[in-house]
Each structure stands twice: as C-alpha cells, then as structure tokens.
Amino acid sequence: MWFLRKMVSSEVLKLRRNRGQFLTALLLTVGVVIVDFAVAEGLHLYNSTSHGPAGGTSNFHNLITILTFIGSTAAIIIGAYAGSSDESSGVFRDLVASGRSRTSLYLARVAGAILFYLPFLIAALALGIVGTIIFHGNLPNPTAGDFFRNAIVTIAVTIFYLTLSLGFASLTLSRSITVGVLLVWVLFAQRLIAAITFLGSSRKALPLVAQHALNSARGGPFSVPINEGVITAVIVLIVWSAVVLGLGAVRTVRMDA
Secondary structure: OHHHHHHHHHHHHHHHHOHHHHHHHHHOOHHHHHHHHHHHHHHHHHOOOOOOOOOOHHHHHHHHHHHHHHHHHHHHHHHHHHHHHHHHHOHHHHHHHOOOOHHHHHHHHHHHHHHHHHHHHHHHHHHHHHHHHHOOOOOOOOOHHHHHHHHHHHHHHHHHHHHHHHHHHHHHOOHHHHHHHHHHHHHHHHHHHHOOHHHHHHHHHOHHHHHHHHOOOOOOOOOOOOOOOHHHHHHHHHHHHHHHHHHHHHHHHHOOO
C-alpha cells in the first residue's frame, strides 16, 4: 500500500511539472469561472438596465453548465496525456523492467490523474459559489443543497470524462487520437445520436443523456429532450467508465514493454 501511494504521488508530480497540463487544468477550470464573472459583471456595470447581476440562481446554473462542458474538455486532454505519456516517451519499459506490477502502474496512473485534476475543479467550484453569492445583487441565491448538488454533479461528470479519456488513451497509446475522437464524441456525435428519435429508450445509454439527467438545472444549450432517472444515469456513467478503463488495463497488462 505504501509503495502504491508513492507511485500515485509520482504520477501527480509528473502532471504538475508538465506546464501544458498544468495550464490546461488551470485555465479550463478556474480561468473559465473568472472570465464568466468578469464578463457578466462588466456588462452589468456598463449597462445595468440591459444586463443583470453576475450572480444569482439562474446565472449559477449557466456557469455550472459551461464549467461542466469546458471542464470535461480539460479532463479529456489531461486523461489522454496521463494514459499515453509513459508509453510514448519509452518510460513504461523502464518501469516494467524495475519489477513493478503493470496493474499497479495502471491504477497509480488513474489515481494520479484524478488527484491532479480535482484541486483545480474544486477551486473553480468554490470560486463560482463565492462569486454567485457576492454578485447576486437583487437576484435570489441558490440554496445550500443546490450548490452542493451541482458541485457533486460537475465533479462526477468531469471525472467520468477524465477516466474515459485515460482508459481510451491506454488502449490506443495515442494522445492525439484520444483527444480527437473523444472531443468529436462529446461535441457532436452524442448530440446527433440523441436526436434520432427512432432509437427510443436505447439513447439512455449515452453519457450525454446521463449527464443531463444528473443536471439539476435541466436547461441551457447542452440539454437533450430525453428523460432518464438519476440511478440509471449513475449506472450508465459507471458502466462506460468501467468498460473503457478495463480495456485500457488489459492493453497495459498484455502489451510488449
């Protein structure tokens, strides 16, 4: 157990030292929240008649929608790097030669990527909650339960895409292919499939539909017109993540070093 913790810490440190991954995590989480409040409050100060305060319940839900979407993009980029960097750089061969278990290396890779990304996301959510309260003006604020529920959903969805990306990158051993395929899947493919009505309830197997079911706001530009229960949505995300991570693990264990 101690050795596994050391391996996880090493994975986190590797990601922190990579300037590209650090800036990706920072700008696409905390940076998104800062820009959102800066633009909204700037417009409000410039013309308060046409533009309301930057805070309040409605604006918070819009912020969560944007943060979940862009944060998922950051998660895909980070997961793709974490899942393929050792193999592409030739480090994986040396790690295997040192006698370390391939399964332990893979698990440390997954845990390290999550622990690297989570602080940025939590900081963005905390900043969003504080900003919503400070800049609410005459608008009603979300309840404590609403804040908590939206934060949990945002964390769950973005971590889902992080693990999906890491597993897929471990399977393909290509960062560019992983980012390209998953961004097309997130931005376009799922939405097109969700719009095909004759597929009926089978569309509930899409992560996008599950994400919509978990979203308490249920609105915004990224919603889909398919109803799904929360329990089903959670199961869908767990199954997708488990399958792709499992395939990535099998590939890692069996491939030639």
